[in-house]
Amino acid sequence: MTLSNTVYEKLRADIIDGLFAPHQPLRLEQLKQQYGVGFSPLREALNRLQGERLVVSALQRGFRVSSLSVEEMWDAVNSRIFVEGEALRRSIGLGDDDWEAALVASFHALSIIVKRLGQADREIDKDSFDELERRHREFHAALISACGSAWLLDFAEKLNTETERYRVMALRSATLRHERDVEAEHKAILEATLRRDADAASGLLRDHYHATGQFLERVLRDRVARAS
Incomplete structure (x- = not known):
């Protein structure tokens, strides 16, 4: 390097x-x-x-x-829904057995650390948080990795970077134990993908990102209110 x-x-x-x-x-x-x-x-x-x-x-x-704003966050989230929804549909149509195996493995790796950190009685340390984020990125990347389009993958990576900045800010300023069951959302996306149900999988991915956007908006607005 x-x-x-x-x-x-x-x-x-x-x-x-x-x-x-x-x-x-x-x-x-x-x-x-x-x-x-x-x-x-x-x-x-x-x-x-x-x-x-x-x-x-x-x-x-x-x-x-760069600044952080509700408007820019939603622009990135909605763009990610558009790009990754199409990439997921293509991956479902083109993905082979190796793609399925890699996808299942990435979900399992993410589930392991989610359960481990969920059972911890202490605050999550930086190394564990970074590992959680890395496995989360890898799961979402695995979902669309068989789409066959370098452009879609490049756009998805850039949008992931933009939304990750908001996610890290939000999760470090709010509890991880909020009302959503994110692991269940990931599992539902995985199962629909493995069934090769493109409509269901892309719809669940859209709902997953939209719920994340709503969570991020609440944190951002609360942050502005506390600063004023």
Whole structure:
């Protein structure tokens, strides 16, 4: 991995984790000291993050962290529903036995950590939280991995990055034990997919993301209310 890739991965993770606040300026000199790299790899990393809409730049003002808003969140969620719904339909039509096996394995890995953390009496530590998020990403990626379209997969990955930033913010500022049974939602999507019922699977995926959007909106509005 090149130096610019390394700093890109670290900076990207720190933005998603909320270590940099929305609108916060990203000063090159400060980042140079923080990540121990030169200006050239930093600029490359920031330009890549701008392409992912995690940072924005203004003439003569440099880079800053992108804002968080209810409107942008819903735009990302609804776009994800559109893109991944089509990708899931295609995967159901094209996926083979290996795809099914990988999908079941990814769901099982996610279920294991959900049960483990649900039984824990302590607050979830960062490593466990990061592992939960990684397995969650892998399950959703596995659902659409057989769609046969590099463009759909690329769009889905970018939209996942955008919504992940909201999810991490929300889940770290609210209890994980809310009214939804997310594991049951994942299981229902999996079962419909394995039955090769594209209408049911895409509908359940839509409902799953819409419920997540509603949860994120509540957290965002509550955050604004507390700050005012």
